[in-house]
Amino acid sequence: MDENIRQVHVGIIGSGCSGLVTLKELLEEGHQCTVFEKSNSIGGLYTQAYQQGIFVSSHLLTMFGDFIGNDENILSQPRMLSFIEYSQYLNDYAEHFHLKEFIKFQTEVKSLWKDYSENKWKILLNNDQQIYTFDRIAICCGVYGNINMPIFKNQHLFQGKIKHLKHIQFYEDFKDKQVCIVGSGESASDMILAAAQFGKKAFLSIRNDHGFIVPRYIHGDRYGPADLDTSRVHHSIPRAWGVLHTYIDMINSLIKSYLKCLIYQRGKSTDYDKVRRAGIYMNLKQIKTSNVWTTFGTKNSNLVEALVKYNDKCFRKSGIKELKTNSIIFEDNSEEYVDEIICCTGFQNSFPFIEQSDQADSNLKRIVNEAKISHNLYKHCIHPDFGDEICWIGFARPALGAIPPLMELQARWFALLCSNKLKLPTKSDMLKQISKYVKYLEWQLTPYRVNRITSLTDYLIYSDDLSRTIGCRPNFTRIFFTEPKLWIKLMCGPLLNAHYRLCGPHAKPIQAKEIILKAKWVKQPNILYFFMLICYAFFWLVFGIESCKPAAWYPL
Structure with missing residues (x-):
């Protein structure tokens, strides 16, 4: 094993969809993990929400990139799952990847703090006086705990x-x-x-x-x-x-x-x-x-x-x-x-296990207060003062699109950071990139919306940004010449997270291609968008009109 690659012990707070996918990606990188879940089941919000609730994103867009679920027909006959069905999907995901043995149910985190003398993170539970020690922390408690x-x-x-x-x-x-x-x-x-x-x-x-x-x-x-x-x-x-x-x-x-x-x-x-x-x-x-x-x-x-x-x-x-x-x-x-x-x-971000902790120092409380404004974190995940020691996963909301696929990309990135296979920029570079990113969001989504919904982001631009960082964004030019049928589904089919399993770390190209090629797509509007995109690209490439540059064709 490369001497620079490391394995760490990670504490994960929450076993909703963000906690589960984070656990799975960390385990695949060989890390040791413990998940703390205050309820007696996995699923987070979807086990508590109104029982007649139905998703607003189809299962194709909502599912993780390497797990369809137990209904194979859902690729060709996609539909919106009910909250109860999605809870079952998460349970099936946990069973499929053998995740439940790492989850401590009915264990609410009372306090989280950093012990600087040991350079370790400590967790104390509400019903247990034992103190758990970790190298890294993933906060996956979701945004639905504190109502607005x-x-x-x-x-x-x-x-x-x-x-x-x-x-x-x-x-x-x-x-x-x-x-x-x-x-x-x-x-x-x-x-x-x-x-x-x-x-x-x-x-x-x-x-x-x-x-x-x-x-x-x-x-x-x-x-x-x-x-x-x-x-x-x-x-x-x-x-x-x-x-x-x-x-x-x-x-x-x-x-x-x-x-x-x-x-x-x-x-x-x-x-x-x-x-x-x-x-x-x-x-x-x-x-x-x-x-x-x-x-x-x-x-x-x-x-x-x-x-x-x-x-x-x-x-x-x-x-x-x-x-x-x-x-x-x-x-x-x-x-x-x-x-x-x-x-x-809506809801407000809340982290009472730090905000109300007797052990957490004022610096950590300041940082967690700043982390409530999700877009002020580096890629909605990392505070520049702590780097990859603590990561917020699941706190980015796409204006159009589904949230779980973004969680999966965040989890993959964090797992690689923990392994030291990827490195963060310097603190000053992260701060510059955060400032540039927020200005871009305000330009696109208006300052009013960005300041009101601080987790708001652009689905494709954010996904492609993370996939570039991870190294799992497909080479569309190469695929155009070598696999045209796959290319047309990648461009005109639904934006599946299986796109990001074609290459890069933990790629599953055979499974990803099968998912992409089987997935239903609607031809008429996407053919229209395709020709519109060609027209915009023409004016950008030939006349240099910057406003016509296609989104996500280039790093933000």
Whole structure:
């Protein structure tokens, strides 16, 4: 073995999807690991969320790059898994890679600190006085532990209930109630439709723009999940041309919708058609401030269905101005009586095992406080003051795309850092790159969104950046000449994490090719994106127009 390669003992906090994939990648690099999980099962958030919840990313995009799961047909017949099904997928993943023996269940971490005399990290549990010692720490506790609740003016006067999304278990809880849903993300979209279906009246309070609305399925589930057009060619469209791209994309969708209605449905629109068109018009209405590249995606058109299908009792409202005893005054000065307010306002990063630790020093507490702003970490993972000694995994949220594939790339990178096969830049270089990265995010996603959702990133650009660092980004030029069939699926098929298993450390090229070639893809939109991309690339290569340079074709 190379004398520079090292093996370390890593403590992992949490056994949700980020903790599991981190454990698996560290074990494959030969490291010793212990996982601390405060519950009695793996799965994290998905074992606790509302039980009727369904993913907004298809299993193709959500799955890890080297594990399909036990349903082989899901590559050719992809769908959105329920939260319960995804929990089972994580259990199957843990069984397949023999991970459970390394997990200590019902062990909540009480305190984490660094012992500088030994240059080791120490963990103390709530129910155990034994102190565990580690060389490295992976924080994989997720972003869903600490709810983010708004404070409304005159909130103390309100006699109804104010809840967070996390407190909702069943949609039937809304039965016979007048409910106001606050937020316009994917969970809010589920909640407003449930409130419209089961409640007396439902109000959707959106302070500013809603997210870019994408339905879960294209023209119904027969055609497959909508995110099948989350392809490399699509996400390589230059970000500076977001408004034009949005117009072309939405007009293309409208034309297809009307042609489908005219040719196959004898001129009759289905409920799905009406909802899809309404969502397109909602996107177009705010295109100047929120196009496909400048905002997060609401990959769930349930909010549109609620407003269209239940227009007699479901209404969109502006932000909440103040509360009264039994009612809400909105920013437009309208007043509505409600029984409950459900805040789908996200979560805040929280690390109580350091923040409230008696053993942790002030420097560590300062660093963990800074780490709450995820984009201020190097690649959303590493604080420059501690380098690869401690790594935050699972704290990057793509504007469009799925979170678990990003976790897998982060875990692979961290495992190689632990082995000393990869090295970090100097502290000053990391700080410069962080500053450059945040400025780029603010340019693309606007300072308002980046400062409000500090974990927000761009799916393809971030994935390719990490894969370049790891050394697992495929050589697309070589594949074009040697395996054209694979190349077209890589470019126009869905953005699977199997792309990053074709080469590099822990590559599984035979399995990766099989997954990529079997995976379903939608041809029409991706062929359109392909020709659009060629046009942009032409103006960049021939005339040097920088704004036409395709995204992710070059390091950030």
